[in-house]
Amino acid sequence: MKGMDGDIHIHPELEEVYRDSAERIALLATRSIAEHGSFHFALAGGATPAGTYKVLGTPPLRDEVDWSRVHVYFGDERCVPPDHRDSNFRMAQKTLLSRVPLPESQQHRIRGELEPEAAVRHYTETLRRELPLEGTIPVFDLVMLGTGPDGHIASLFPGTDILKRRKPVAAVYVPKLGAWRISLTFPVLNAARHVIVLVTGPKKADVIRHVVKHHDSNPLPLELLRPRGQLEWFLDRAAARYIIPI
Ligand SMILES: O=C(O)[C@H](O)[C@@H](O)[C@H](O)[C@H](O)COP(=O)(O)O
Numbered sequence: 001m002k003g004m005d006g007d008i009h010i011h012p013e014l015e016e017v018y019r020d021s022a023e024r025i026a027l028l029a030t031r032s033i034a035e036h037g038s039f040h041f042a043l044a045g046g047a048t049p050a051g052t053y054k055v056l057g058t059p060p061l062r063d064e065v066d067w068s069r070v071h072v073y074f075g076d077e078r079c080v081p082p083d084h085r086d087s088n089f090r091m092a093q094k095t096l097l098s099r100v101p102l103p104e105s106q107q108h109r110i111r112g113e114l115e116p117e118a119a120v121r122h123y124t125e126t127l128r129r130e131l132p133l134e135g136t137i138p139v140f141d142l143v144m145l146g147t148g149p150d151g152h153i154a155s156l157f158p159g160t161d162i163l164k165r166r167k168p169v170a171a172v173y174v175p176k177l178g179a180w181r182i183s184l185t186f187p188v189l190n191a192a193r194h195v196i197v198l199v200t201g202p203k204k205a206d207v208i209r210h211v212v213k214h215h216d217s218n219p220l221p222l223e224l225l226r227p228r229g230q231l232e233w234f235l236d237r238a239a240a241r242y243i244i245p246i
Contacts, residue, residue, distance in 0.1 A: 003214025003223070006195075006231030010240045014051060014200055021198055021234040022055035025142065026064050028194055032141040033069045040131055042073040042184065043096075044144040044154075045088030048198055050095045052144075052234075057099035067102045071130060075143060076154040076183035077110035079119070079171075087112060116171035116180045123182065124169045134191050138168055143184070143192040143227075147199055151207045151220025155183035158221060186224060193229040197222070200236040208235065209242035 011017045025041070032039040043049065055061060074088055082089045089109040097107055108126050111119045131138035145153045155172055156163055162172035165185045173180050189195065199208060211223055225231070237244065 003212045004208075004233065004243075005226075006233060008233045008235065008240075010235045010237060010244060012237045014236050017198070017200055017234050017236045018051035018055045021052045021196060022061055024196065024232065024234075025052070025056055025144070026061045028142050029065045029070060032193075033066055037069060038141075039065075039070045040073065040141045041070060042075045042140050042143040042192075043088070043092050044075055044146045044198065045077065045091065046146045046148075047091075048146045048200055049144060050091060052198060053092060053096035054099075057096040062100055065100070067100045070102055071106045071108060072097065072102060073108045073127070073140070074110050075145060075189075076181055077112045077119075079112050079116055079180040079182065081113040082109060084112075110182045112182065116182060119182045120169050120171050124167070127168055127188075136168070137187050137191045140188070140192040142194045142196065143189055144196045144198065145189070145225075147197065147204060147207055147222045149203050149207060151210065151222040153197075153221050153225060154189070155181035156186065156189075156221040156224075163221060163224070189225060190227050191229075192227055195225065195227040195229060195231045196234060197225075197231070198234045199239045202238040202241065204239040205241050208239055212243045 009020055029039040077088050078086045080086050110123045127138035147153050150158055157174050160172050162170045166187055168185060168188045170185050171180055171182050210220055
């Protein structure tokens with residue numbers, strides 16, 4: 001579909017989106033572990049992926065993954081402690097990490113409780129220690145992303161300077177949120193071997209329409225995503241309502 005590279009999976013119901021995307025993640029994990037003995041997976045934050053994480057953390061899928069070979073990271077994090085209601089780590093812990101036999105030493109959260117620049121340093125050191133590098137850029141097996149109604153991905157918000165940052169991790173103050181975030185940057189997202197974008201609900205339909213129409217002028221952050229690896233979209237009909245034939 002013009003402007004929307006990669007494979008697009010659209011389902012009428014949310015539960016089907018969650019099941020299909022969770023099955024894909026389990027398959028990618030199995031393939032990565034078979035290919036190189038590990039699966040390095042950056043989770044998306046926000047509310048949307050919780051449904052996928054719950055399916056992934058429940059039998060049968062939970063028992064199809066060799067969690068001893070999995071390392072989990074985060075695409076971004078709010079600058080809050082890990083037990084804060086806004087923490088992406090807390091959301092992932094409740095929906096996935098507490099339900100699978102994944103060693104804590106292989107759960108690499110972004111230290112949102114630190115000063116932003118200290119959190120950036122710590123996470124950058126973690127990525128460079130744990131992941132293969134392309135030059136100075138860590139390469140994930142899978143990065144999972146959602147998007148906001150403004151087309152942001154991770155914490156790469158429209159109009160913020162983080163969109164141009166070249167180092168793998170950066171801190172960004174988001175004026176409309178009145179808050180700091182820590183996020184992977186485009187060089188890391190675009191170096192990933194596989195990227196999954198999970199978008200559901202009618203509030204995201206305009207963003208998907210914008211991506212498909214692909215305005216070269218003033219592109220949304222979601223439109224700047226150009227992974228060299230495989231890109232897959234998982235949408236429900238509500239988010240895809242402007243791009244599917246009636
Ligand atoms: O920290 C975050 O909030 C996420 O990483 C962010 O990029 C999220 O994917 C979008 O904001 C969509 O959030 P919802 O899934 O809650 O709509």
